[in-house]
Amino acid sequence: MTEEQEVFLQHIQKKGLKRTAQRDLILDMFLRTEEHLSSEDLYRLVQKQDPTIGQTTVYRTLKLLTEAGLAREVRFGDGVTHYEHNYKHQHHDHMICSECGRIIEFFSAELEAIQDAMAAKHRFQVTQHLLRIIGICAECRRALREADKAQALVGTGAKQTSARAR
């Protein structure tokens, strides 16, 4: 039994809820995945193990995991709620590449400190914070540069877009 499972059980019991095979499986699949999962993603993973499980249960269980402090909701702005590990995981922020969708996690103690200072200045009691940097990752930048180079060699006036919208 992992520490996370302990935490989950304790939360379950404290709230007078029940342990079920579905919840166990969903937690298990969630823990195995070190990525940002949407409910849909997790649903698909869980389905492979037990096709009878319902989408609704995954939604509900993710809420439960969030309450228990095991998961954290992250919204990247595409209308889908993603979840990531939150138990004994240091808080971190995200850079999102608008070209390839890659997500880079990073952490800066300075950043955290300044955020806290700003909050204190407004006598605002922080519950959580979320920082999202959107832009173009190193690889996509290189790819784009090469595309432009190729383009320059062709030297025609043909309109080709080297940058794409998301």
Add this chain to the structure above:
Amino acid sequence: MTEEQEVFLQHIQKKGLKRTAQRDLILDMFLRTEEHLSSEDLYRLVQKQDPTIGQTTVYRTLKLLTEAGLAREVRFGDGVTHYEHNYKHQHHDHMICSECGRIIEFFSAELEAIQDAMAAKHRFQVTQHLLRIIGICAECRRALREADKAQALVGTGAKQTSARAR
């Protein structure tokens, strides 16, 4: 004709689009409002001036304003897209009170600098960034403290929620 209207017209023309009474009105109402508007909010405002205008047009025009650089999409995580002024407005971030929904805008040059430094470290080219601090604002904190105090005086075991969910 304000500068913003110029910008809008230029964008319209550059893209071979057309100027319409609806677009003018929507832009006008948007400019008059120094708040974070959802499409729904703006729709209601615009309706007062011209009840024949459709929700769809407001959605479409807000996208247009965003393209033109006049508006900026902000998602606070409640599933609704909000828009705020973006033309010659300094970038700023938000603290959101989970009790009353109040939104406090703030800016920190240090914060911006560190974000840029973090991005540079990952050779990530920043397009935009978004920082959201969620917590409890000064007023709600005070209200909650007072509620707790009153509660303590009563001294009963009666369950009263001093904190509310959103």
Add this chain to the structure above:
DNA sequence: CTCAATGCAAAGTATTTGCACGCTC
């Protein structure tokens, strides 16, 4: 006179809820 814009209704997404049945505690 052409093509974009509009408004409506319908379709899409993502998520939540009502409900009858099944399973923990």
Add this chain to the structure above:
DNA sequence: GAGCGTGCAAATACTTTGCATTGAG
């Protein structure tokens, strides 16, 4: 056994799309 949990379908909330009509350039 009592009540929570489950899966389904339906509902909801926000946003986008198809389409016929209207209107700008």
